Amino acid sequence: MKTAILTFPGSTCDHDASFALKDVMGLDAEFVWHNQSSLEGFDAVVIFGGASYGDYLRPGAIAKLSPVMAAVRRFADGGGPVIGVCNGFQILLESGVLPGAMIVNESLRFVCEDASVKVEADRTPFTRVIAPGKVLRIPVAHRQGNYFADPATLAALEERRQVVFRYCDAKGNVTAASNPNGSVGNIAGICNEAGNVLGMMPHPERRVERELGGTDGKLLFDSMIVWLKEKGK
Amino acid sequence: MKAKIYVTLKKGVLDPQGKVILSSLPNMGIEGVEDVRVGKYMEVVLKDLGREKAQLLLDDACRQLLANTVIEDYRIEINE
Numbered sequence: 424m425k426t427a428i429l430t431f432p433g434s435t436c437d438h439d440a441s442f443a444l445k446d447v448m449g450l451d452a453e454f455v456w457h458n459q460s461s462l463e464g465f466d467a468v469v470i471f472g473g474a475s476y477g478d479y480l481r482p483g484a485i486a487k488l489s490p491v492m493a494a495v496r497r498f499a500d501g502g503g504p505v506i507g508v509c510n511g512f513q514i515l516l517e518s519g520v521l522p523g524a525m526i527v528n529e530s531l532r533f534v535c536e537d538a539s540v541k542v543e544a545d546r547t548p549f550t551r552v553i554a555p556g557k558v559l560r561i562p563v564a565h566r567q568g569n570y571f572a573d574p575a576t577l578a579a580l581e582e583r584r585q586v587v588f589r590y591c592d593a594k595g596n597v598t599a600a601s602n603p604n605g606s607v608g609n610i611a612g613i614c615n616e617a618g619n620v621l622g623m624m625p626h627p628e629r630r631v632e633r634e635l636g637g638t639d640g641k642l643l644f645d646s647m648i649v650w651l652k653e654k655g656k
Numbered sequence: 657m658k659a660k661i662y663v664t665l666k667k668g669v670l671d672p673q674g675k676v677i678l679s680s681l682p683n684m685g686i687e688g689v690e691d692v693r694v695g696k697y698m699e700v701v702l703k704d705l706g707r708e709k710a711q712l713l714l715d716d717a718c719r720q721l722l723a724n725t726v727i728e729d730y731r732i733e734i735n736e
């Protein structure tokens with residue numbers, strides 16, 4: 424079971440991801456540089472946060488042109504599990520792997536705080552062992568996390584149960600006050616139609632040890648391991 | 657040859673920056689502004705490709721990179 428951690432110029436959470444996956448989860452994981460064009464031999468792909476290419480033009484706009492992203496598209500089309508967190512989510516949106524786009528937070532401010540998110544779907548590899556309705560406490564840290572999709576796309580997302588996480592209060596109520604960035608429908612994370620690709624703004628890799636403030640993020644990696652084992656990896 | 661590219665947020669996409677600018681203007685005594693939308697403006701210098709080819713090339717550039725057509729519209733002005 425081997426995980427690829429993508430690294431772009433400007434990635435900053437790749438080492439946090441490595442710590443979470445290798446040191447905490449005990450997984451085999453390797454950094455994969457943006458100019459590599461193959462993901463041969465990997466069972467999962469993770470794209471974590473930062474500001475790839477300085478967020479020039481739009482966050483993720485330049486990263487989507489990297490050779491490795493063509494490989495990610497092939498990997499995703501083949502049903503392999505892919506998670507994009509924060510800038511990773513933005514890259515997956517810009518690449519068209521996931522629908523919609525990010526705009527600047529409604530507050531115009533960089534938000535860096537713990538957020539509560541309600542799990543809406545367990546159909547992704549990363550929510551495999553999390554019961555829908557469960558509230559996770561995971562931090563967000565972004566300036567462009569205001570998820571937007573046109574009404575037709577939103578309706579399709581809801582109908583196909585592609586909304587995976589929604590910002591909520593501590594009790595799981597989806598309220599305007601619990602929305603840190605103005606995302607439409609309080610959306611914090613979505614998956615593709617097949618369910619194998621997840622994009623989310625909150626950072627699960629930052630909540631993998633009690634000493635780091637909690638272990639809710641670890642549930643996503645536990646899920647990934649269970650899912651991969653079920654597939655015989 | 658030169659071209660100007662205007663990238664603007666689509667109608668219906670919230671523009672937090674525009675909203676803040678709009679609400680700040682009256683504080684400076686500037687009254688009567690009803691809406692502000694913030695966009696991007698790019699100046700492009702091209703080889704002399706001819707108007708038609710340049711239009712096609714820039715259209716491609718806008719769709720692939722310069723604009724995110726999920727949230728943005730673009731307009732190309734070519735000046736010979």
